[in-house]
Amino acid sequence: MGLVLLLSENLRVVIPLAIALGFILYKHRQSKSSGLRSLPLPPGPKPHWLFGNVFDMPLERPWEGFRDWTDTYGDLVFLDLPMQPTIMVGSAKAAFDLMEKRSHLYSDRQETVMDRLMYWDWDFGFLSYTAKWRKHRKQFHQHFAPTVVSKYHPIQVQNARSYVRRMLENPTGTVDEIRLTFAAIIMKVTYGMTITSMHDQFIEWAQKALEGLSYAKVPGAYWIEFVPWLSWIPSWVPGASFKKLAEQYRSYTERMVHYPFETVREAADNGIEMPSVVYSLIKEARETYTDRKEQEAMEIDARDTMGVAYAAGFDTTTAAGQGFILGITINQEFQRRAQAELDSVVGPNRLPDFGDYESLPCCRAIVLEAMRWLPVTPFAIPHKSTQDDEYNGYLIPKGTTLIPNSWGMLHNPEEYPDPESFKPERFLTKDGKLNPEIRDPTTFSFGYGRRICPGRFLSNDSLFIVVATTLHCFNVVAECDKDGNPADLLAASQMMSGFLSGPTAVPCVYKPRSEAAIKLIHDSANESW
Numbered sequence: 001m002g003l004v005l006l007l008s009e010n011l012r013v014v015i016p017l018a019i020a021l022g023f024i025l026y027k028h029r030q031s032k033s034s035g036l037r038s039l040p041l042p043p044g045p046k047p048h049w050l051f052g053n054v055f056d057m058p059l060e061r062p063w064e065g066f067r068d069w070t071d072t073y074g075d076l077v078f079l080d081l082p083m084q085p086t087i088m089v090g091s092a093k094a095a096f097d098l099m100e101k102r103s104h105l106y107s108d109r110q111e112t113v114m115d116r117l118m119y120w121d122w123d124f125g126f127l128s129y130t131a132k133w134r135k136h137r138k139q140f141h142q143h144f145a146p147t148v149v150s151k152y153h154p155i156q157v158q159n160a161r162s163y164v165r166r167m168l169e170n171p172t173g174t175v176d177e178i179r180l181t182f183a184a185i186i187m188k189v190t191y192g193m194t195i196t197s198m199h200d201q202f203i204e205w206a207q208k209a210l211e212g213l214s215y216a217k218v219p220g221a222y223w224i225e226f227v228p229w230l231s232w233i234p235s236w237v238p239g240a241s242f243k244k245l246a247e248q249y250r251s252y253t254e255r256m257v258h259y260p261f262e263t264v265r266e267a268a269d270n271g272i273e274m275p276s277v278v279y280s281l282i283k284e285a286r287e288t289y290t291d292r293k294e295q296e297a298m299e300i301d302a303r304d305t306m307g308v309a310y311a312a313g314f315d316t317t318t319a320a321g322q323g324f325i326l327g328i329t330i331n332q333e334f335q336r337r338a339q340a341e342l343d344s345v346v347g348p349n350r351l352p353d354f355g356d357y358e359s360l361p362c363c364r365a366i367v368l369e370a371m372r373w374l375p376v377t378p379f380a381i382p383h384k385s386t387q388d389d390e391y392n393g394y395l396i397p398k399g400t401t402l403i404p405n406s407w408g409m410l411h412n413p414e415e416y417p418d419p420e421s422f423k424p425e426r427f428l429t430k431d432g433k434l435n436p437e438i439r440d441p442t443t444f445s446f447g448y449g450r451r452i453c454p455g456r457f458l459s460n461d462s463l464f465i466v467v468a469t470t471l472h473c474f475n476v477v478a479e480c481d482k483d484g485n486p487a488d489l490l491a492a493s494q495m496m497s498g499f500l501s502g503p504t505a506v507p508c509v510y511k512p513r514s515e516a517a518i519k520l521i522h523d524s525a526n527e528s529w
């Protein structure tokens, strides 16, 4: 106890010393040579002798700074960060060569102290490349694979229709209503819970948990990541702001994972069905095992595996949906073209559904362009290597973090001319079909290799039905101020900096296309599902 107090009182000295000592030991380890270690590291900005490239990291719209580095140094840019050799991957070829073709070497993740302290260490998206990760990923995939997700179409159609009904009442509620739509879809699919408001208690907890996560994931923000063995220090110690942050948010993360799961489990205990992924897993556990301990273990696995669905799927799909609304408001010409297609395929007497999917290439092109234009995860989630490797004559040391600049690849003018413009037509042939020669942007925007987003099929379907239903019912135009001046949509399309990105604002208004459209929207409230 005396030692704890002594160290705590002198923490302003202990912390920098511990970090410096850590850096020196790390540098020493790095200098040890092995077979491939005689190869040069990929080029990159010149590092400081002790702090490496820490102070070179671009903070505002970093993807642009990283693209400039790629232009200067090439496909792989080496960054010397504390305890963490890092390579920025700037081209599609290098990204696929490493993270897809050699995915057995590049599928690890950097687990962090903050993940553990803030109770995110159950989330398999942040787990290392271990047996536990494999087990959870496999279980998740069984419920979100392309052959399975069509089961969720009725939930998606129903929520897209409920969305247009709310937009009729609240035509400027673009941001809130699209958020509610994707939250409701994920919660219904995963837990069988009906969400009707973003003020729902669960949603408020989950949003707080995600807010905490966004702080915890700012690279280099917490010194504790460089000296994890100091994570025992109490929160009252000066300099231990990471502990305070963890204490502030941890309980929200716990509630986000536990509450919906316990709701379904309690219902199952009382013989009440809540048809959903979690309900079917609980049922399976109870049918497979008679031993309560084994049942419990399987149920806990299900809780943790599926706890990730809201955390990983809500903000991401929402940001892509916001990109669609803004983009289609800017590109009025393509909006008219998609509506003409909807008029001819769906007609005036019904709303679109998944049966129309193949016949609506314009709506599908809009989804593709929304995924490309303002990429939600500009750097995917970084991967980590598990062995020394060689690529194009360069050493990639074991333990290197690979950060793919997905934004840079999606904005490569050679693949996507005029990349800053929202142009769904780029994905169509002259005769209006999807053009297989243009690279599908979702090969970048959902990440890479064995870690590629397993929720992408659900997300793509949710976006498609929202796009089709919206454009069948509404013209989407720029919001005007009281003097009639339209909002600056290009300013709104500036992407926010952060681990997750999206447009700065969505100043758009929904105007019903016709009386017939209004009737269709109202009538959809009487549909039985």
Ligand code: HEM
Residues within 6 Å of the ligand: 124, 125, 126, 137, 140, 144, 308, 309, 310, 312, 313, 314, 316, 317, 318, 320, 376, 377, 379, 380, 381, 382, 383, 445, 446, 447, 448, 449, 450, 451, 452, 453, 454, 455, 456, 458, 459
């Ligand atoms: C537009 C929507 C979405 C985008 C842009 C997106 C993007 C991503 C990206 C870039 C990754 C990291 C891939 C990598 O490491 O290379 C990822 C991982 C993940 N996503 Fe998504 N995602 C979206 C929607 C969803 C949805 C709806 C779900 C769940 C239903 C989901 C579940 C996950 C999970 C569980 C992981 C972790 C995979 C792992 O580490 O093995 N995502 N996503």
